[in-house]
Amino acid sequence: GQQVMQIPQYQHVQEGEDFTTYCNSSTTLSNIQWYKQRPGGHPVFLIQLVKSGEVKKQKRLTFQFGEAKKNSSLHITATQTTDVGTYFCAGHQIYNFNKFYFGSGTKLNVKP
Amino acid sequence: EAQVTQNPRYLITVTGKKLTVTCSQNMNHEYMSWYRQDPGLGLRQIYYSMNVEVTDKGDVPEGYKVSRKEKRNFPLILESPSPNQTSLYFCASSLLSPEGRGLYGYTFGSGTRLTVV
Numbered sequence: 001g002q003q004v005m006q007i008p009q010y011q012h013v014q015e016g017e018d019f020t021t022y023c024n025s026s027t028t029l030s031n032i033q034w035y036k037q038r039p040g041g042h043p044v045f046l047i048q049l050v051k052s053g054e055v056k057k058q059k060r061l062t063f064q065f066g067e068a069k070k071n072s073s074l075h076i077t078a079t080q081t082t083d084v085g086t087y088f089c090a091g092h093q094i095y096n097f098n099k100f101y102f103g104s105g106t107k108l109n110v111k112p
Numbered sequence: 113e114a115q116v117t118q119n120p121r122y123l124i125t126v127t128g129k130k131l132t133v134t135c136s137q138n139m140n141h142e143y144m145s146w147y148r149q150d151p152g153l154g155l156r157q158i159y160y161s162m163n164v165e166v167t168d169k170g171d172v173p174e175g176y177k178v179s180r181k182e183k184r185n186f187p188l189i190l191e192s193p194s195p196n197q198t199s200l201y202f203c204a205s206s207l208l209s210p211e212g213r214g215l216y217g218y219t220f221g222s223g224t225r226l227t228v229v
Contacts, residue, residue: 009152030214042202043155045217088155092214098168100145100215104154 003027006089006103014111019079021106023072023089032065032072032091037105043088069094079110114139118203118221125193125228133188133224135203143206143215144186145170146178148199149223155202161186162208193228200225 004025013019023032031050035043047056049065049072056063062075072089089103116137125131137144145160147170157170161180175197177189186205190197204218 033215033217035218042220042223043204043218045219048217090155098160098162099157099170100160100218101157102147102155104152 003093003101004029004089004091004103006106008106009104010107010109012109012111013079015081016078019076019083019108021074021087021089021108023074023103025070025091025093025101028069028094029091030069030094032069032089034063034072034074035088035090035102036085037088038085041085076108079108081110081112084108084110114219116203116205116219116221118201118224120224121222122225123227125226127194127228128192131190131193131226133190133201133203133226135186135188135221136184137186137203137205137219138184139205139207139219140183141205141219142183142208144180145204145206145218146176146186146188147202147204148172149202150199158188158201193226195228198226198228 006023033048034046037043047063052069053067054065060077064073086105086107088105119134142163146158147155149155156172158176159178161167164180164183167178180186201224203221206215206218
């Protein structure tokens, strides 16, 4: 079954509003990665978090990895139309490095 | 340019007619994988390969085969395609971390949209 869950499934925001997507795993993850897929495109790697409680920023994007390494979040401040796309989290279970599980994704639409 | 190249981009075929989707990467990545993407189901792993001649099943391997005879190539084979294999397929590759404990970020191919009628 699905190892990594993401919420919400869809999010519609007005340009300038903030956006957050949450990722939850049923098991402890060794790391968490985030990807962005533009409409009609392929997933593109954004960032990887490895340490418990880690926070990383990329311009308007803030990524967090939970203390228990079972959850993560991506927050976008002041969305722009260029942020439109689907955001996926993904990671390895801590005891199984061979398989890599993707969340179901959050589709973000930004109205100008 | 570092990339993963998939071919073809689009394919319409008939039930039962064997097909191969090719995937090649030029980054000397050890790990390669195939995913299918379906609406509402996200990305599901079909097969993966840790290195040459080392392949293993992902979450949805039924109806698919793979091979890894060279490091750069990882073709996906559908011996007898069926309509439920209509999907968007992605090949992806990654370096393995030095300790062998996981992947660095994937580089994805542009995708193959397969329709089986």
